Amino acid sequence: xxxxxxxxxxxxxxxxxxxxGDDPLVLAGGRRLGPVEVAYETYGTLSPxxxxxxxxxxxxxxxxHAAGHHGDPGRVGWxxxxxxxxxxxDTDRFFVICPxxxxxxxxxxxxxxxxxxTGRPYGLDFPMLQMTDFVTVHRRLLEHLGIDxxxxxxxxxxxxxxxxxxxxxxxxxxxxxxVVAASSRLTAQNIAFSAVAREAIxxxxxxxxxxxxxxxxxxxxxxxxxxxxxxxxxxxxxxxxEKFGRRLQGDEPAGSxxxxxxxxxxxxxxxxxxxxxxxxxDALSYLYLTRVMDYFDPFADPAAVERIADGxxxxxxxxxxxxxxxxxxxxxxxxxxxxxxxxxxxxREIRSAWGHDSFLLRPPGYHETIEAFxxxxxx
Amino acid sequence: MRPDLALVAxxxxxxxxxxxxxxxxxxxxxxxxxxxxxxxxxxxxxxxAVLAAVRRGVPVIEVxxxxxxxxxxxxxxxxxxxxxxxxxxxxxxxVLQEIGRIGERCVVSVPNFGLWRHRVGxxxxxxxxxxxELPHPWHETxxxxxxxxxxxxxxxxxxxxxxEERIVLDEKATRMRRGLAANLRAGAAIYLLTRERxxxxxxx
Numbered sequence: 001x002x003x004x005x006x007x008x009x010x011x012x013x014x015x016x017x018x019x020x021g022d023d024p025l026v027l028a029g030g031r032r033l034g035p036v037e038v039a040y041e042t043y044g045t046l047s048p049x050x051x052x053x054x055x056x057x058x059x060x061x062x063x064x065h066a067a068g069h070h071g072d073p074g075r076v077g078w079x080x081x082x083x084x085x086x087x088x089x090d091t092d093r094f095f096v097i098c099p100x101x102x103x104x105x106x107x108x109x110x111x112x113x114x115x116x117x118t119g120r121p122y123g124l125d126f127p128m129l130q131m132t133d134f135v136t137v138h139r140r141l142l143e144h145l146g147i148d149x150x151x152x153x154x155x156x157x158x159x160x161x162x163x164x165x166x167x168x169x170x171x172x173x174x175x176x177x178x179v180v181a182a183s184s185r186l187t188a189q190n191i192a193f194s195a196v197a198r199e200a201i202x203x204x205x206x207x208x209x210x211x212x213x214x215x216x217x218x219x220x221x222x223x224x225x226x227x228x229x230x231x232x233x234x235x236x237x238x239x240x241x242e243k244f245g246r247r248l249q250g251d252e253p254a255g256s257x258x259x260x261x262x263x264x265x266x267x268x269x270x271x272x273x274x275x276x277x278x279x280x281x282d283a284l285s286y287l288y289l290t291r292v293m294d295y296f297d298p299f300a301d302p303a304a305v306e307r308i309a310d311g312x313x314x315x316x317x318x319x320x321x322x323x324x325x326x327x328x329x330x331x332x333x334x335x336x337x338x339x340x341x342x343x344x345x346x347x348r349e350i351r352s353a354w355g356h357d358s359f360l361l362r363p364p365g366y367h368e369t370i371e372a373f374x375x376x377x378x379x
Numbered sequence: 380m381r382p383d384l385a386l387v388a389x390x391x392x393x394x395x396x397x398x399x400x401x402x403x404x405x406x407x408x409x410x411x412x413x414x415x416x417x418x419x420x421x422x423x424x425x426x427x428a429v430l431a432a433v434r435r436g437v438p439v440i441e442v443x444x445x446x447x448x449x450x451x452x453x454x455x456x457x458x459x460x461x462x463x464x465x466x467x468x469x470x471x472x473x474v475l476q477e478i479g480r481i482g483e484r485c486v487v488s489v490p491n492f493g494l495w496r497h498r499v500g501x502x503x504x505x506x507x508x509x510x511x512e513l514p515h516p517w518h519e520t521x522x523x524x525x526x527x528x529x530x531x532x533x534x535x536x537x538x539x540x541x542x543e544e545r546i547v548l549d550e551k552a553t554r555m556r557r558g559l560a561a562n563l564r565a566g567a568a569i570y571l572l573t574r575e576r577x578x579x580x581x582x583x
Contacts, residue, residue, distance in 0.1 A: 339451070346433050372433045372434040373433050376434045
């Protein structure tokens, strides 16, 4: 069992150029990309045997800063409750690695990076990506760090999809795979939500065919609407009811201020989510990364799961009962496919009121299960 | 390991892929992995038991045996084990059909409600039995479908399962040398079952 939980304290983001013009990244779609720089953080100490590395893959709008703080101890990384001394990803035992993914906008090469051929940001000239491209870059980062094999790969949502793809691409490299609140194939409804978000961005006049960086006016309106809508899908109805109910802004009695502005607290909350998103995320990254999820379908190739079975990875799949972004049926599909192929697979549906966002929180049983799985993997 | 689990383990051929329905903390599977080179999966719904099993490296899928055995494909396991679990299911006949669909062989162990002590207690005292095998008072027991061995064997036949082997246990859960008057004398029994040929289309 974990001892008292501690904090990682100050952490910093490192950068490494993993592919160059001479040694470009060859994408699954055939195009070449170089240079590729990756922002990443590491926590804990790599063992002399180099056998204690745990790779964390972030979700759609995450970044390399998963744990610890960058100067303000009150503002910790996005998965700080999971990573640190005495926590399930125990940095007293594990060497934890978390990069920003390819196509992102938090330090790793993406659509706003300069195109070496023109000197201008790539914009829509940036190539379309596939899940396996993320994994190719992750694997190059491991090579850069001198690590052959992972003790575990862990991810939630899009992060879990990367973990699954990694087990398909290089199962011998992933001993234990933890896939949380993820999907092996989006439904029409999932794609529909992504489509509306992309439309909101691309129909914003400031989108300027993806050249907004050059005129300094990003498509803020489209971005905020995309984020507001996506955020609705990250919370359960129950969570929204509990958080806001039908409460109005301010103290006036209901009806006295009825208008078309921000009357209800939930509207204010969504506005806030939309606004804060503008400071930290890029519209083109949003378009490219959501599209990767839409096309992800690793089990369409029947050989994929056989490769996992031959490679010897063990899986833990976790879903949350109130998640309707990727509901438990998505996780069950992953479990059915893996289990039927003989892959050692554990599965739990955790009770949580907080919807898809639960993977970032600590509903009872969730962290305990990850901790037990990684502990069991040690035997 | 519980003594009856050791007897169950003896019915599982080495190297089998095993599905243990109601695996608890994974005692049987851990033993089979270690001692008999088996592989497989446990199913459990008690959260603490799931954590304990996962912690020892036993894969556990948390699904409801009454509702969700459809998650497992036809003939996907060599052996399906239900140890002291069938009597706690809501529709034992449906569960038996399902495990026959999933496994080539099934090992089912059950407490015997027909034990003479239970009969005498009910007859003389008019109270539901509480014993080593059935330790809960009637209102708290998870064992909602109690049967005698005779009842159970009739059910096996009706769902098209053949008894290949029967091991009867006395009230201390040790193996009885002779199965004479088992329905009266046994505290529990372990059955090795296969599908009757006429019901065997799923296994093809």
